[in-house]
Amino acid sequence: MLDPSHRHLLLTLSRQSIVAGLRENRRVPSPDFAHDGVLDAPRASFVTLRAKGHLRGCCGTLEPQGPLAEGVWRNAWAAAFSDPRFAPLSPDEYPDIDVHISVLSPLESLPAMTEQELLRELRPDVDGLLLQRGAAQATFLPAVWEQVSSAVEFVRQLKLKAGWTADFWAPDIVAWRYTAESFGEH
Numbered sequence: 677m678l679d680p681s682h683r684h685l686l687l688t689l690s691r692q693s694i695v696a697g698l699r700e701n702r703r704v705p706s707p708d709f710a711h712d713g714v715l716d717a718p719r720a721s722f723v724t725l726r727a728k729g730h731l732r733g734c735c736g737t738l739e740p741q742g743p744l745a746e747g748v749w750r751n752a753w754a755a756a757f758s759d760p761r762f763a764p765l766s767p768d769e770y771p772d773i774d775v776h777i778s779v780l781s782p783l784e785s786l787p788a789m790t791e792q793e794l795l796r797e798l799r800p801d802v803d804g805l806l807l808q809r810g811a812a813q814a815t816f817l818p819a820v821w822e823q824v825s826s827a828v829e830f831v832r833q834l835k836l837k838a839g840w841t842a843d844f845w846a847p848d849i850v851a852w853r854y855t856a857e858s859f860g861e862h
Contacts, residue, residue: 721737724775725765733755734759736751738780781855784853788851
């Protein structure tokens with residue numbers, strides 16, 4: 677669990693990364709500053725940007741790629757400027773964005789040969805889910821539960837995101853779940 681000062685610092689870092697990207701027109705290396713062990717610990721994270729209540733960018737990693745603070749810095753920049761679903765954030769849009777951060781637990785394998793087995797193991801409103809088959813993969817953060825009506829719908833929408841049909845299942849699909857500590861500006 678992150679205390680309020682850690683959360684505040686990570687939200688501040690996100691904003692600083694985005695402002696640096698707007699100013700420099702490129703990703704700027706994260707600042708060198710002293711943290712405590714919590715922010716230096718290797719943790720996976722996602723940064724989600726919303727503008728006027730609508731998704732404006734979301735990028736992150738499912739596995740740690742260095743200290744949490746550095747990952748949040750990189751992911752904030754990526755959410756603002758390199759999410760392929762959106763044009764890069766413009767200076768005019770900046771005042772309207774809200775920053776939300778999800779700090780992920782380690783991935784936990786969910787052995788499931790069938791979709792029904794997966795659904796029995798999945799914890800609605802708790803689990804994020806990663807599905808992978810060959811090179812195709814997709815994930816939903818736990819926050820996506822707010823937008824779906826059931827576990828069946830959660831899995832079906834995730835399969836569509838992966839490029840499969842909603843009713844597709846194959847025994848070689850690999851599934852992992854994770855939880856997230858999520859917080860934001862609003």
